[in-house]
Amino acid sequence: MGEQTPFDEMYNPDGSVREPYRALSEWLGEQPDKALALMQADAEAIFRKLGITFAVYGSEEGTEKVIPFDVIPRIIAANEWRRLSKGIEQRVKALNAFLHDIYHRQEILKAGRVPEKLILNNEAFCPQMMGLDPARGVYAHIIGVDIVRVGPDEFYVLEDNLRTPSGVSYMLEDREAMMMLAPDLFQKSKVAPVETYPENLRRTLESVAPANFKGNTPNIAVLTPGIFNSAYFEHSFLADQMGAQLCEGNDLFVDGGKVYMRTTTGPERVDVIYRRIDDDYLDPLTFRPDSMLGVPGLFDAYRAGNVTLVNAPGTGIADDKAVYTYVPEIIEFYLGEKALLQNVPTYNCTDENQRAWVLENIADLVVKEVHGSGGYGMMVGPTSSKAMHAEFRKKIEARPDNYIVQPTLNLSTCPTHINGDVAPRHVDLRPYVLVGDEVRITPGGLTRVALKKGSLVVNSSQGGGTKDTWVLED
Amino acid sequence: MLGRTAANLFWLSRYVERAENMARLLEVGYRMSLTSRREGGASEHLVSMMQAAEVDEAFALKHDVADVDTVARYMMFDPDNPSSVYSCLQAARTNARAVRTAITTDMWESMNGAWLEFSQIKPRDVRGAKLLGLLQWVKQRSHEFRGALLGTILRDDGFAFLQAGNFVERADNTARILDMKYYVLLPRSSLVGGEIDIQQWTLILRAASAHRAYRHVYHDRYKAHNIADFLIMRQEMPRSLVYCANFVQQNLDNLAKLYGRKECCHEAAESLLSMVEGTDMETIFSNGLHEFLTEFVARNNRVTDALSESYNFY
Numbered sequence: 001m002g003e004q005t006p007f008d009e010m011y012n013p014d015g016s017v018r019e020p021y022r023a024l025s026e027w028l029g030e031q032p033d034k035a036l037a038l039m040q041a042d043a044e045a046i047f048r049k050l051g052i053t054f055a056v057y058g059s060e061e062g063t064e065k066v067i068p069f070d071v072i073p074r075i076i077a078a079n080e081w082r083r084l085s086k087g088i089e090q091r092v093k094a095l096n097a098f099l100h101d102i103y104h105r106q107e108i109l110k111a112g113r114v115p116e117k118l119i120l121n122n123e124a125f126c127p128q129m130m131g132l133d134p135a136r137g138v139y140a141h142i143i144g145v146d147i148v149r150v151g152p153d154e155f156y157v158l159e160d161n162l163r164t165p166s167g168v169s170y171m172l173e174d175r176e177a178m179m180m181l182a183p184d185l186f187q188k189s190k191v192a193p194v195e196t197y198p199e200n201l202r203r204t205l206e207s208v209a210p211a212n213f214k215g216n217t218p219n220i221a222v223l224t225p226g227i228f229n230s231a232y233f234e235h236s237f238l239a240d241q242m243g244a245q246l247c248e249g250n251d252l253f254v255d256g257g258k259v260y261m262r263t264t265t266g267p268e269r270v271d272v273i274y275r276r277i278d279d280d281y282l283d284p285l286t287f288r289p290d291s292m293l294g295v296p297g298l299f300d301a302y303r304a305g306n307v308t309l310v311n312a313p314g315t316g317i318a319d320d321k322a323v324y325t326y327v328p329e330i331i332e333f334y335l336g337e338k339a340l341l342q343n344v345p346t347y348n349c350t351d352e353n354q355r356a357w358v359l360e361n362i363a364d365l366v367v368k369e370v371h372g373s374g375g376y377g378m379m380v381g382p383t384s385s386k387a388m389h390a391e392f393r394k395k396i397e398a399r400p401d402n403y404i405v406q407p408t409l410n411l412s413t414c415p416t417h418i419n420g421d422v423a424p425r426h427v428d429l430r431p432y433v434l435v436g437d438e439v440r441i442t443p444g445g446l447t448r449v450a451l452k453k454g455s456l457v458v459n460s461s462q463g464g465g466t467k468d469t470w471v472l473e474d
Numbered sequence: 475m476l477g478r479t480a481a482n483l484f485w486l487s488r489y490v491e492r493a494e495n496m497a498r499l500l501e502v503g504y505r506m507s508l509t510s511r512r513e514g515g516a517s518e519h520l521v522s523m524m525q526a527a528e529v530d531e532a533f534a535l536k537h538d539v540a541d542v543d544t545v546a547r548y549m550m551f552d553p554d555n556p557s558s559v560y561s562c563l564q565a566a567r568t569n570a571r572a573v574r575t576a577i578t579t580d581m582w583e584s585m586n587g588a589w590l591e592f593s594q595i596k597p598r599d600v601r602g603a604k605l606l607g608l609l610q611w612v613k614q615r616s617h618e619f620r621g622a623l624l625g626t627i628l629r630d631d632g633f634a635f636l637q638a639g640n641f642v643e644r645a646d647n648t649a650r651i652l653d654m655k656y657y658v659l660l661p662r663s664s665l666v667g668g669e670i671d672i673q674q675w676t677l678i679l680r681a682a683s684a685h686r687a688y689r690h691v692y693h694d695r696y697k698a699h700n701i702a703d704f705l706i707m708r709q710e711m712p713r714s715l716v717y718c719a720n721f722v723q724q725n726l727d728n729l730a731k732l733y734g735r736k737e738c739c740h741e742a743a744e745s746l747l748s749m750v751e752g753t754d755m756e757t758i759f760s761n762g763l764h765e766f767l768t769e770f771v772a773r774n775n776r777v778t779d780a781l782s783e784s785y786n787f788y
Contacts, residue, residue, distance in 0.1 A: 050579075051571070051586045227571050236574040246575045250788070251476050264480045264631060264785040265733050 007151050007412040008424055009074060020077040020472055023188040028072070028415075028422065036417045039071045039181045046180065052173050053233055068465030069174060071181060074414045074427060074447040081192075081471045084155060084431065085441045087341030088145050090331060092433050095160060095318045097334035099139035102317060103129045113333050114326045119317060123371065126279060126314030128286055132303055135208045136437065139312040142201070142274070143433040144168070144445075147341070149412040156344045156409065158428065160327070162311060162319040164276050168432050169234040170466050171446045172197060172241075178468040190473040192443035197432065198241035204436035205242070205272045208308050218271035220244040221252070221261065225277050225293045235276050244274070254297030257304040272308045273298075279313045321370045321404050345407060349400035358405045359396065362389050366406045367396065380456060382408055411456055414467065416449055426450045428458050429469065443471035475576070475631050477786030482573040483632050484639035484781065487623070489566035490585070491640050493559045494616035495647035497609040499523055500549045502654070502681040504605065507542055509673055520545045526654035529557055546605055551597040559612055563589050576632050580622040588615040631732050634725040638781065641725070645718035645746075645774050651681045652705055653767045672696045679704075682713045702763060703755045715770060719747040722777060729785070737784030742777045749773060 005013075010021040017025040044066060047053075053064035076084070101107050102119060103126075109116045119125055144165025146158040175194050179186055202220070209218035224235035226248050239246035251261055252270065260267035275282065281291040286299035301307045317323065325346045328339040347365075349355045358365060362381055369377035379392045396403050413424035431445030447467040448458035458464040503523030517540045524530035524545065532555065537544050552558045567589040570582055592612075600608050620640070627633050655678050675696045679685040682705055691708065692700050708714045723743040730736045749770060758766045781787065 048590065049583055049587060051582065227568065232571070236571075240575040244575075245476065247476065248478070251478055262477045262786055262788070264475050264477055266786075 004410060006410045006424075006426065007149060007154075009149070009412050009414040009427070020075045020080075024073065024075060024185065027182070027185045027188065034420065036071055036422070037420045040069075040417060043069045043071060043177050043181060046177050047173070050173070051233065052169070067170060067460050068451060069177060070416050070449055070451075070465050070467045071178070072415050072417055072422065073178060073185075073468040073470050074429075074449075075189075075470045075472060076429075076444070078472050078474045081443060083340070084147065085443075087155075087157075087339070088431060088433055088441055089439050090335065090337060090340050091145065091157065091160065091327065092140065092143050092435055092439060094331040094334050095143075095162065095327070096137070096139055096435060098330045099312070099315060099318050100137055101334070103132065103139075103314065108330070108333050111333070113329050114323070118322055118326075122317055122320060122322075124314070124316035124320050126317070128299065128303075129312065129314040133305075134312050135211050135305075135308050138208055138435050140315045140318065141204060141208060141310045141312075141435050143435065144430045145433065147429045147431065148344075148409055149429070150410055151412075155341055157327070157341050158344060158409075159321075160319045160324065161430075162315045163278070164311070165430070165432070166231045166234055167430060167446045167448075167466075168197060169237040171432065171442070171444065171469070172237075174446075174466055174468040189470065192471040192473050194442050194444050197442045198238065200434055200440045200442070201238065201274075202242040202244070204434040204440060205244075205274055205308075205310060207436035207438075208310065209271050210305050210308050212305055213271050219261075219269055220272045220274065221247045221270050223247050223249070223252070223273050223275040223277060223295075225249075225281070229276075231276065238274070245270075247273075249277075249293045249295050252295045252298070254295060254301050257297075257301050257306055259295070259298065259301050259307045270307060272310060274310045279316065282309070282313060321368055322401070325404065344409060347405040349396050349403055349405060355396065355400055359393050362393055362405075364408060366408050367392050368404050368406070370402055370404060380408060383456075408456070414447070414449065416451070416465075416467075418451070423453070425453070426456050426458065427467070444469035477788055479573050479576050480631070480635045480785050481782060481787035482569045483576060483635040484778075484787070486566055486569035486573065486577075486585075486639065487620075487636045488639040488643040489562045489569065490616050490619050491643040492557065492647070493562035493566065494613050495644070495651075496527065496549055496557055496559050496562060497612035497616075498647075498681045498683070499527055499651065499654070500546060501606065501609045502651070502677045503545065504542060504609075505677050505680070506674060509677075517541065522654055524549075526650040527557055528650075529555055542605075543601060546600070547597050550600065550608070560592070563592050578622065578626040580626045581619065584615070584619045584622045588619065591615075631729060634728045634732070635785075637725045638722055638729075641718045641721040642774060642777055644713060645715055645722070646771060648682060648705055648713050648715055648718065649767045649770050649774070651678060652702065653764060654678070675701050684711060684713065687711065699755055699759070702758070706750060706758070707755065716747070716750040719743070719750055719774075723747050726781075737780070739777060739780035739784040742773070742780035746770070746773045746777055 010018060010025065012018055047066045047069060053066055098108065108114050109119060140162040142165065144161040144167065146161065147155055148158050149155050171194055205220050206218055220242065222235055222239040222244050224232060224246060226232065229235070236246050245261060247261060253260055253262065255267070259270045259273070261270055277293050280288045281293040283294045283296060283298040284291045285296050299313070302309050325343065325348070328343055331337060331339045347354045347358050349358055365381045367379045379388055381389065411426040411428060414427045415422045416425040427447050427449045429445050429447050432442050434440040447469040448464050449467055450456060450458045451463060451465050500523070503520045506519035520540045520542065521530055524533050533540070533548055536554070537548065548555055548558065550559045553560055555561060567585050570577060570585040574582055595608065623636060655674065675698060676685065679688050679701060684704060688701065688704055691704065694700060704711055704714065706715045709716055711717055726740050726743045730740060
C-alpha cells in the first residue's frame with residue numbers, strides 16, 4: 001500500500017466526480033471566494049458559544065478546546081452504508097455472544113478457537129462478572145466501531161470500541177452546524193437523519209432495565225466523573241437530550257442492594273446507569289479502593305439484578321487489541337457466518353517467523369500496545385525516526401505478547417477546507433451502534449480528519465478535526 | 475432533582491447577581507472617589523466600599539495603597555478575591571456547566587458567552603473611563619442572563635432555587651450598599667445633611683439602580699430617611715429589602731407546594747420577612763441603621779443555611 005495514491009472519496013482516478021459527491025461538487029463550484037472561510041469562522045463561533053469543547057489535560061485552567069470542524073461533509077452512498085451496517089451488526093452480535101460465553105461456559109476457549117491464556121490472564125478480563133446475567137444478555141450496549149477505507153470496496157475495522165466510545169455528541173452537533181451553515185446543500189441531497197440517536201439511546205437504555213423492574217418508565221442516570229473530565233460536555237449533552245439525570249458518584253448511593261440518587265426530596269431509585277467512568281473506578285468496594293469517582297456497593301446492586309450498568313463491566317475483554325485479531329474467528333464460532341467486514345491484517349509477534357519479519361520491516365509497520373488507546377503507546381513506522389524503530393524493536397523482543405503489528409494503511413482522503421483552499425486529507429469513520437431489545441445503528445457516524453497534510457493521525461488529542469457524515473438515501 | 479443540582483442552581487444565580495452587585499459597588503466607590511474634595515478622600519471611599527463588600531481586610535493584606543487602579547483591579551480581576559467579578563463569573567459558569575441539564579440552552583449560552591468575553595479582557599486595558607464601560611457591561615450581562623432565565627426556564631423546583639439564590643444575594647447586597655453609607659458618614663457626622671452627604675446618597679441610589687425611581691416615588695430632594703425607606707421598606711422597589719425578602723419567601727412557598735411539605739427554611743424566610751415588615755423607619759433609625767442591617771444580613775445567611783439543610787444541598 002505504502003507509496004500509492006490513497007483512495008479519494010470524492011474523485012475517481014481520472015478526475016471525474018464519484019456519484020455520491022455530485023451535488024457537493026456542484027455546490028462547491030458555486031461557492032464564491034472566501035465563502036468556505038466565512039462558514040468555517042461561523043462554525044467555530046457556533047461551537048464555542050454552545051460550549052462544545054473538550055478539556056485538554058495538563059494545560060492551563062480554563063483551556064477548553066473546540067474540536068476543529070470541517071465544513072465539507074463526507075458522503076457515503078446508500079449501498080455502501082448497507083454493506084457497512086450489515087457488517088457492523090454482525091460484529092456487535094458476535095461480540096456480545098462472545099462476552100456472554102466468556103463470562104459463563106467459555107465454550108470458545110474449550111474449543112481452542114481463542115487461546116485461554118489470552119483471555120484469562122488479560123487485565124481487561126473481569127472475574128467478578130463470571131456467571132452474572134445482565135438484562136437481555138447484553139454486555140456491550142453502546143459501541144463505536146472504527147472503520148477505515150482503503151479502496152472502493154475495501155473497508156477495514158480498525159478497532160471495536162465497546163467500553164465508552166465517545167464523540168457521538170460531535171456527530172449530532174456537526175449535523176446541527178452543517179444544517180445551519182449550508183441549508184441549500186441539504187436541500188439538494190437526501191441525507192439520512194442522525195437526530196434520532198438520543199431517542200434511540202433512551203429506548204435502548206429503557207429496554208435493558210433490570211429484569212425485576214416494575215413500573216412505567218425506568219429511571220435513567222448518566223454517570224460522569226464530573227465537570228473536569230475531558231468528555232464532560234458529551235455526558236451532559238446526552239443526559240440532556242435523553243431527559244436523564246446527570247450524576248456524579250457522590251450523587252448516588254446504595255442501600256439494601258438498591259441504587260438511589262440524593263434528591264431534594266430524599267432518595268430516589270435508579271434503574272439504569274449509563275456510566276461514562278471506567279470499570280476500575282465504578283465501585284471502590286469491588287474494584288479500585290482508592291477511587292472517589294464511583295459508588296460504593298454499586299457492583300453488588302448490579303449482581304443482585306437491581307440496576308443495569310451500561311456498558312457492563314468487563315466488556316473491555318472483547319475490544320482488547322489482541323482479542324481483536326480473533327474477531328473473524330469469533331463471528332464464525334457464534335454465528336456460523338463469514339465476517340462481512342475485514343480486520344486489518346495483524347502480525348503475531350509471539351510467532352517466531354512472523355516476529356523476525358516484523359523486526360526487519362518495522363519501518364513500514366504500525367506497532368500498537370495491546371492496552372493502549374487514544375494514539376498513545378503506538379508507533380507509526382514510516383513517520384518515526386530510526387531511534388524509535390530501534391526502541392520498538394527492543395520492546396517487541398522483550399514482550400512480544402504486549403504488541404500488535406499491522407501494515408501502515410493508506411487511509412482514504414476526503415476534500416477538506418484548509419486555509420481557504422480545498423485539499424485531500426485522510427479520514428476514518430466511527431459509526432455508533434446501540435444494542436438493546438434490537439440493534440440500532442445511526443446512519444453515518446463521526447468522521448475524523450487529519451488536518452495536517454499527509455498525516456494519518458486523526459485523534460482530536462493529536463490535532464484532528466471532524467466532519468459531518470452523510471449517508472445518502474436511495 | 476438532585477440535591478447537588480439544587481445547590482448549583484441556587485449558587486449559579488447568586489454568583490451572577492453578585493457579579494452585578496460588585497460592579498455596582500465598585501461604580502459607587504469609584505464615583506465617590508472622583509467627587510471627593512478632601513485629601514485622601516478617594517482612598518477612604520474606596521476602603522469603605524470594600525468594607526461593605528467585606529473584602530477590605532483581605533485587600534489590605536495584599537496591597538499597601540488603595541488607589542482607584544489597585545482597588546478596581548482587585549474587585550474586578552483578582553482570582554484571590556472570592557467576590558471579584560472574575561471569581562463570581564467563573565464560579566457561576568462552573569455551576570452552570572455542572573447543571574447544564576437543568577438550565578436552558580439560552581441560559582447556558584448567556585453564561586458561557588459572558589465568561590468567554592470577560593476572560594478575554596486584559597486588566598491593564600481597563601482604566602479610567604474604560605472602567606465604567608466594563609462595569610456597565612457586567613450589569614448588562616447579568617440582565618441578559620436573568621432575561622434568559624425568566625424567558626425560557628420551566629417553572630418547576632429548579633426555577634424556585636434559582637430565584638431564591640438571586641434574591642437572597644440581592645437582599646444581602648442592598649443591605650451592604652446601605653451599610654456603606656453608614657461607613658462613609660460615621661467619622662464625619664457633622665456633615666450629615668450637607669451637600670456632600672446628598673451627593674453620596676445619590677451615589678448609593680445609583681448603586682441600587684434607584685436614582686430615577688426615587689424621584690418618581692418621592693418627588694423630593696434626597697433625604698436620608700426617604701432613601702433608607704426606599705431601599706428597605708418599599709414593596710415596589712425591586713432591590714429593596716422587603717421586596718427581596720418577600721420574593722425569597724414566595725419561592726420557598728412554591729417549593730413547599732411542589733414538594734408537599736414545609737421545611738426549616740420556611741421559618742427562616744418568614745423570620746427575615748417579618749423583620750422588615752414588622753418595623754418602621756423611626757424605629758430603625760432610633761435603634762441604629764447599622765445594627766438593623768447587620769441583623770438583616772445575619773438572618774439572610776440563615777435562610778441559605780436552612781435551605782441547604784432542607785433540600786440536601788451538597
